[in-house]
Amino acid sequence: MDLFNHLALGFGVALTPVNLLYALIGALVGTLIGVLPGIGPVATIAMLLPTTYALQPVSALIMLAGIYYGAQYGGSTTSILLNMPGETSSAVTCLDGYQMARQGQAGAALAIAALGSFFAGCVATVFVATVAIPLSELALKFGPAEYCSLMILGLIGAVVLAHGSLLKAIAMVVLGLLLGLVGTDVNSGAARFAFGVPELIDGLGIVSVAMGLFGFAEILTNLESTEVRELITAKIGGLWLTKQQFKEAWPAVLRGTGIGSILGLLPGGGAMLASFGSYALEKKIAKDPSRFGKGAIQGVAGPESANNAGAQTSFIPLLTLGIPENAVMALMVGAMTIHNIQPGPQVMTSNPGLFWGLVVSMWVGNLMLVVLNLPLIGIWIKLLKVPYRVLYPAILLFCAIGVYSINNTSFDVSQTAVFGALGLLFVKLECEPAPLLLGFVLGPMMEENLRRAMLLSRGDPTVFFTRPISLGMLIAAAALLLLIVAPNFRKKREEAFAEGET
Amino acid sequence: MAFIRHPKDFFAGLLFVAFGLAAVIIGSNYSLGTAARMGPGYFPRILGILLLVLGVALSLRALKIKGEPLPRWYWRPTLIVLGSVVAFGLLVNYIGLAIATVGLVFGSSAASHEFRPKEALISGILLAVLAVGVFIFGLNLQLPIWPWSN
Numbered sequence: 001m002d003l004f005n006h007l008a009l010g011f012g013v014a015l016t017p018v019n020l021l022y023a024l025i026g027a028l029v030g031t032l033i034g035v036l037p038g039i040g041p042v043a044t045i046a047m048l049l050p051t052t053y054a055l056q057p058v059s060a061l062i063m064l065a066g067i068y069y070g071a072q073y074g075g076s077t078t079s080i081l082l083n084m085p086g087e088t089s090s091a092v093t094c095l096d097g098y099q100m101a102r103q104g105q106a107g108a109a110l111a112i113a114a115l116g117s118f119f120a121g122c123v124a125t126v127f128v129a130t131v132a133i134p135l136s137e138l139a140l141k142f143g144p145a146e147y148c149s150l151m152i153l154g155l156i157g158a159v160v161l162a163h164g165s166l167l168k169a170i171a172m173v174v175l176g177l178l179l180g181l182v183g184t185d186v187n188s189g190a191a192r193f194a195f196g197v198p199e200l201i202d203g204l205g206i207v208s209v210a211m212g213l214f215g216f217a218e219i220l221t222n223l224e225s226t227e228v229r230e231l232i233t234a235k236i237g238g239l240w241l242t243k244q245q246f247k248e249a250w251p252a253v254l255r256g257t258g259i260g261s262i263l264g265l266l267p268g269g270g271a272m273l274a275s276f277g278s279y280a281l282e283k284k285i286a287k288d289p290s291r292f293g294k295g296a297i298q299g300v301a302g303p304e305s306a307n308n309a310g311a312q313t314s315f316i317p318l319l320t321l322g323i324p325e326n327a328v329m330a331l332m333v334g335a336m337t338i339h340n341i342q343p344g345p346q347v348m349t350s351n352p353g354l355f356w357g358l359v360v361s362m363w364v365g366n367l368m369l370v371v372l373n374l375p376l377i378g379i380w381i382k383l384l385k386v387p388y389r390v391l392y393p394a395i396l397l398f399c400a401i402g403v404y405s406i407n408n409t410s411f412d413v414s415q416t417a418v419f420g421a422l423g424l425l426f427v428k429l430e431c432e433p434a435p436l437l438l439g440f441v442l443g444p445m446m447e448e449n450l451r452r453a454m455l456l457s458r459g460d461p462t463v464f465f466t467r468p469i470s471l472g473m474l475i476a477a478a479a480l481l482l483l484i485v486a487p488n489f490r491k492k493r494e495e496a497f498a499e500g501e502t
Numbered sequence: 503m504a505f506i507r508h509p510k511d512f513f514a515g516l517l518f519v520a521f522g523l524a525a526v527i528i529g530s531n532y533s534l535g536t537a538a539r540m541g542p543g544y545f546p547r548i549l550g551i552l553l554l555v556l557g558v559a560l561s562l563r564a565l566k567i568k569g570e571p572l573p574r575w576y577w578r579p580t581l582i583v584l585g586s587v588v589a590f591g592l593l594v595n596y597i598g599l600a601i602a603t604v605g606l607v608f609g610s611s612a613a614s615h616e617f618r619p620k621e622a623l624i625s626g627i628l629l630a631v632l633a634v635g636v637f638i639f640g641l642n643l644q645l646p647i648w649p650w651s652n
Contacts, residue, residue: 051641165511167563171518171556178525178549185542190532192542193525216584223579223613389614390625393607396583397629400590400606401599405643413591417584424580428573429514447545459538 006356013357014364019062023365026063030070035380041071042327043215049207050402057339058354062361072311073369076113089271089307092279096299108241109300112249114370116305120257121366124312127261128359135320136345144452145463149473151446154323156477157267159435160484169435176436180443199411206334208412211399212419213433219392220424245297252298253305260306264313270326274310275303312362327434330441508569515561518553525550579613586610598648603630
């Protein structure tokens, strides 16, 4: 079967010593930074993106992917030991993981998180490989009108499934699209919104935007709180599961893998949605739901498997359709563009080594995480004892050097600082930055496809409604919007009424 | 300002209005073209107007529904952190990576409420050694180490 040939090709690429090394570095660095509180995967990838510029494209993507699931993995460690999610996707792991740790079962919680993640990683890798071919064949049939509608659907989906105010999130997407247009217009050569600044002619840098909005803003927010975090001093316990625990956990791992793989595919989905979805499911079907929140092993096994599966399957829309569905994937687009790879269905045919190498490296990376991290947990814990006042200047330093090194210009550093300030403002105003980053990446692509679609239809905008696939996607987008607007609208009205009465 | 019932949404709306207006006004310098042959001004105009409408809607809605007050803005850490990063970027090519690193680490450490000068200085020196080792010797970054190494 074809699949095996493809996977064999992938193994050939992923198992070269160089790529193994970068997968290892990625996984280790990702875990390292994932363990550190207050710096999420988006900021981590943005921070390390410049270091991959000099690498081969495959190695760069393999390393970045390694960073992504390493960060997931590190996040679950802090959730369990510290009750402090390194990443939002491991927030639910805190609920039961930390309770297990308090009962002296930290080792078991860490072990099931690792094993569940690994199992989910294996399944998700196969899933990616099987779904990718038909999806990209479908995508190759898409014309510019379909692409435009697909991007709208993707952006709406990302907004609907994200938390927070819908109106604000849509506005953030539009603002992101606008920011994406800064720089030279490919069609006319006109420099837009560049204010005569030569550095802006090439557009705003994705690293600056992401690092500022996510990294700097996070640091600035953390500096405001005066809380002192406490480290669990209890013993980790044996890093193995009892037979009873194993029996309780494995169905949850299976379910988590399934739900995570599916939710990871959705726009706006990925690891976070997957882990929340899985936790809700586990709690719903449990014989005794009251155990959840008090150290139920299913509450760790399910979400941890799910977030890893989701993290991997969220690559599918990017690799097959060229559409990033969350902020991490938006950065992957940035990474691919830097290496002159246009993400989309053609990657698989024009660059099969890269495609399958990346897919297989996901599995390799997961294996490395299990093999390396369980024994290394002691080191990660020591790292947690470094106080934040020492940590954040170091993070700032690596950000500053990284962003400076992209073009060797101080302009990029200042630009990042500006986005840092803007990011903090967004935090204060409760505007989620992830939709902005998605819009930022999709801005030029959307304009290009809109132009081509309209050119082909000779200026007739009904082309988006007369082509069936395009129409279907627009209907889906509208349905998603209605879905969220309806109950929200009712709730808000009720709130207004309730206030009116008092 | 009692009529603003949801300050976060209200000011977010104003922010979007400002960006939308800027896009429309600045974008009016670019040729629009036609729907079939869009000029560089076409898509920015659509987005600018859309953002403007969304911002106005958000602000107007903020007069009706109630929300939390604006959180405090802590100027000190913001200015210290961003200031030391910008200064690093501007100076690193002149004073070299070693001194710029110590400056950035020490300077930005001062933003923390538990700032310890001695510790920050030591951490700065250690990180300078690490940064020079990793970025200049390891990754071959084109940066001077010292002010005189240019």
